[in-house]
Amino acid sequence: MERTARGDEGAFRLLVERWERPVFGFLERMLSSREEAQDMSQETFLRVFAEAGRYRPDGRFRSWLFRIAGNLARSRLRRDRVVRWIRLEPLLHDPPDPGARADDLLERDEKRRAVRTALARLPDRQRQAVVLQRYQGLSYREVAAAMDTTVPAVESLLQRAMALLKKELAGERKEQ
Numbered sequence: 001m002e003r004t005a006r007g008d009e010g011a012f013r014l015l016v017e018r019w020e021r022p023v024f025g026f027l028e029r030m031l032s033s034r035e036e037a038q039d040m041s042q043e044t045f046l047r048v049f050a051e052a053g054r055y056r057p058d059g060r061f062r063s064w065l066f067r068i069a070g071n072l073a074r075s076r077l078r079r080d081r082v083v084r085w086i087r088l089e090p091l092l093h094d095p096p097d098p099g100a101r102a103d104d105l106l107e108r109d110e111k112r113r114a115v116r117t118a119l120a121r122l123p124d125r126q127r128q129a130v131v132l133q134r135y136q137g138l139s140y141r142e143v144a145a146a147m148d149t150t151v152p153a154v155e156s157l158l159q160r161a162m163a164l165l166k167k168e169l170a171g172e173r174k175e176q
Contacts, residue, residue: 005052012052014088016045019062023069029131030073044069059091063145068090070128070146077124079102105156126133126161129154 003011023044028037047068055064119127125147132143144154160173 001052001055004049005055012045012049015048016071019065020045021135023065026066026131026136027071029071029116030124030128031076036076040069040072043072047072060142062147063142064115066132066136066138066142066146067148070132076129079112114169115165121168122161122164126157126164129157130161130165133158144161 001011001015002078003014003075011056020041024037027036027040027044031040044136048065053069055061119130122130130149131145132138133140134147138146140151140154140158143150149157
């Protein structure tokens with residue numbers, strides 16, 4: 001980041017190469033479309049470059065980066081004011097098991113669809129906390145830094161989100 005702050009485009013390219021997939025994955029889960037996630041990813045890295053001089057090396061880069069991406073995603077969601085559903089696409093790191101039976105694969109896809117639908121119905125900040133902690137692997141402290149809040153607030157957001165997800169998924173099972 002220090003090199004990027006001095007205008008070193010090569011250093012910036014390395015940052016983008018290292019972080020573009022995690023940022024895109026986060027934004028794709030926060031927003032409804034792949035195209036919006038791509039747009040917001042580009043906007044995130046433009047902001048990183050523009051604000052590189054304000055980055056403090058005493059903090060964690062990952063938290064700072066996801067704070068920028070999260071703020072952009074929440075702004076987009078507020079601006080759209082439309083309930084959006086997260087797309088169902090197999091995760092790139094979770095290829096189908098070649099030995100699995102078709103009905104097992106179908107059941108796994110249905111469970112994934114139910115979880116993503118329930119996740120999409122969460123309030124924005126709860127969804128952001130879940131995506132950062134569960135899907136991006138950030139610690140509670142890193143989630144708190146990315147969301148500009150406290151660890152107890154993150155714990156509360158996650159607790160409420162999990163309760164809502166459990167309730168939503170239990171209702172899904174009853175309907176089937």
